[in-house]
Amino acid sequence: MKFSFIVPGPDIEVARSREEKVAGSCPPLGVLYLAAVLQQAGVEVSVLDQAAQGYSFEQTVKWIEKENPDILGFSTLSISGRTAAKIAEEAKRRNPNLKIVYGNHYATFNAERILAKYPQVDIVVRGEGEATVLELVKCIKKEDSLKKVLGITFRHKEKIVSTPSRPLIKNIDEIPFPDRSLLEAEYSFSLFDVQVAPRRFTTILSSRGCPYECKFCCCKNLFNRVWRARTVKNVFEELNMLVSEGYRNFLFVDDSFTLNQKRVIELCQLIAKENWDIEWICEGRVDHSSYEMLRNMVKAGCRLLYFGIESANQRILDYYKKGITPQQAKEAVKKAKKSGMDIVVGSFIVGAPTETREEIINTLTFAQKIPIDIPQFNILGAAPGMEIWEELKRDGYLKNEEKYWETGLAVSMVHPKTLPYHEIRMMVQSYFKKFFLERPKFLLEQAARTLTSSFRFNVVLHNIPRIRAIANSLRNFSIS
Numbered sequence: 357m358k359f360s361f362i363v364p365g366p367d368i369e370v371a372r373s374r375e376e377k378v379a380g381s382c383p384p385l386g387v388l389y390l391a392a393v394l395q396q397a398g399v400e401v402s403v404l405d406q407a408a409q410g411y412s413f414e415q416t417v418k419w420i421e422k423e424n425p426d427i428l429g430f431s432t433l434s435i436s437g438r439t440a441a442k443i444a445e446e447a448k449r450r451n452p453n454l455k456i457v458y459g460n461h462y463a464t465f466n467a468e469r470i471l472a473k474y475p476q477v478d479i480v481v482r483g484e485g486e487a488t489v490l491e492l493v494k495c496i497k498k499e500d501s502l503k504k505v506l507g508i509t510f511r512h513k514e515k516i517v518s519t520p521s522r523p524l525i526k527n528i529d530e531i532p533f534p535d536r537s538l539l540e541a542e543y544s545f546s547l548f549d550v551q552v553a554p555r556r557f558t559t560i561l562s563s564r565g566c567p568y569e570c571k572f573c574c575c576k577n578l579f580n581r582v583w584r585a586r587t588v589k590n591v592f593e594e595l596n597m598l599v600s601e602g603y604r605n606f607l608f609v610d611d612s613f614t615l616n617q618k619r620v621i622e623l624c625q626l627i628a629k630e631n632w633d634i635e636w637i638c639e640g641r642v643d644h645s646s647y648e649m650l651r652n653m654v655k656a657g658c659r660l661l662y663f664g665i666e667s668a669n670q671r672i673l674d675y676y677k678k679g680i681t682p683q684q685a686k687e688a689v690k691k692a693k694k695s696g697m698d699i700v701v702g703s704f705i706v707g708a709p710t711e712t713r714e715e716i717i718n719t720l721t722f723a724q725k726i727p728i729d730i731p732q733f734n735i736l737g738a739a740p741g742m743e744i745w746e747e748l749k750r751d752g753y754l755k756n757e758e759k760y761w762e763t764g765l766a767v768s769m770v771h772p773k774t775l776p777y778h779e780i781r782m783m784v785q786s787y788f789k790k791f792f793l794e795r796p797k798f799l800l801e802q803a804a805r806t807l808t809s810s811f812r813f814n815v816v817l818h819n820i821p822r823i824r825a826i827a828n829s830l831r832n833f834s835i836s
Contacts (some may be wrong), residue, residue, distance in 0.1 A: 388534030668722030
C-alpha cells in the first residue's frame with residue numbers, strides 16, 4: 357500500500373485577487389506528521405509540495421503517475437482547493453482505481469460541499485488526521501466498510517455520509533517527529549517578501565489548539581478550544597535532532613506558543629544551555645508576555661516576535677472576542693523591546709462590521725505610537741469554519757454562499773455597515789508609506805539597531821535589492 361501526498365499550489369486567480377506570492381515558504385508540517393505515522397506503520401509514503409518545488413500542472417500529474425500510489429491525499433486550504441480539484445480530476449482520469457482523499461482546514465469545514473461538487477474526490481478527512489489516515493489505510497487495504505472510520509466524509513450508494521468526529525489525540529508526544537527528508541525543496545520564511553530566515557530553515561510545532569474564541573479564526577472549531585502541549589523534553593529532543601541535521605532558523609507555528617509561560621521559560625533555558633547557534637520566530641499573545649519569559653526567549657535565540665494586537669479600539673476587540681486590551685498590547689511591546697527582541701511585529705485587522713473610518717484611523721495611528729518595528733495589516737475576511745462566516749449567514753449578508761465557500765471573502769464585500777474594501781485598502785497603503793518613509797526619528801532608530809544586531813544586519817544584507825524595491829514602491833504610491 358502506497359500513500360502519496362500533494363500540497364497543491366495556490367489557484368492563480370485566487371492568489372492574484374489576494375495579492376499573494378505564488379510560492380511555498382514553510383514546510384507542510386501537517387502532511388509530514390501524517391506521513392510519519394504511516395511510515396511507522398510500514399506504509400510507503402511520498403510527498404510533493406507543488407509550489408515550493410516549482411511543479412507545473414503537467415509535471416505534478418507526471419509525478420503522480422511515476423509514484424503510482426494506491427491513495428492520493430491533498431492538503432487543502434481555501435487558496436488551493438480548486439488547484440487540488442484540477443489535479444485530482446486528471447489523476448483520476450488516468451487511473452480510475454486511485455483513491456482521492458482531501459484533508460486540512462478547507463476540507464474539514466467544506467466536506468459535503470467538496471464531495472457534492474467534485475466527483476473525483478472519494479473521501480474527506482475532517483480535523484486532526486493522524487489516527488484517521490492510519491485507520492483509513494487499513495480499511496481500504498482490507499476493503500472494509502468506511503463507516504467504521506471516525507472523522508471522515510465519503511460517498512455511499514450515491515449518498516454523502518459523515519461518520520462521527522474523532523476525539524482529539526490526548527498525548528501528542530506519541531506522534532512521531534515529522535520526516536523533513538521527504539521534502540525535496542529548500543524553504544525560507546519571508547515578511548513582505550523580505551527573507552528573515554536566511555540560513556537553513558524549517559518549522560516546528562510545540563502545541564496544538566487554542567483556548568480562545570476569536571471570531572476571525574477557525575482554530576477554535578478545529579480543536580474545540582482545547583490546547584494540548586508537547587512536553588518540554590519532547591520538543592527539545594526534536595530541536596536537538598534538527599540542529600544536528602544543520603537547521604539554524606526555526607519558526608514555531610503554534611497558535612498559542614506563549615500560553616503557558618512557565619513551559620516556555622523551561623524550554624528556553626534548556627536551549628540556552630546548549631549554546632546552539634540558532635535563531636527563531638514565534639507568535640505571542642499580549643496578555644501572556646511577562647518580561648521574564650521574553651528575556652529567556654531572547655537568550656535562547658528568539659529574534660522575531662509577532663503580537664496579535666488586532667485593534668486600538670476596545671469595542672472592536674470585544675467584537676472580535678480577542679480577550680485583550682490596547683493597554684496590554686502597549687505594555688507587551690515595551691517589554692519585548694526591553695528584553696532585547698530584535699524585531700517586534702504588530703499584527704492588526706481592520707474592516708470589521710460597523711467599524712468606522714475614525715476607528716480604523718485610530719488603529720493605524722496606534723501602530724505608530726507603540727514601539728513595534730513592523731506593522732502587518734489584514735482586512736477582515738471570512739471563510740467556512742470561522743464564527744464571522746456563520747454570523748454573516750445568520751444576519752442575511754452572505755446571500756450567495758456557493759460563490760464564496762471555496763475562496764472565502766473580505767467581510768467588507770458583503771456587509772453594508774463596513775467601509776468599502778477599496779477604501780480600506782487605500783487607507784492601509786497610505787499608512788504604510790507614512791510609517792516607513794515619513795518618520796525620520798523612527799528610521800534613524802531602526803538603522804542604529806540594525807548596526808548593533810547581527811540578526812537584523814544579516815537580514816538587510818541578504819535582502820538589499822528587495823528592500824530597495826519596497827522603498828521605491830512606497831515612494832511611488834499615491835492615492836488616485
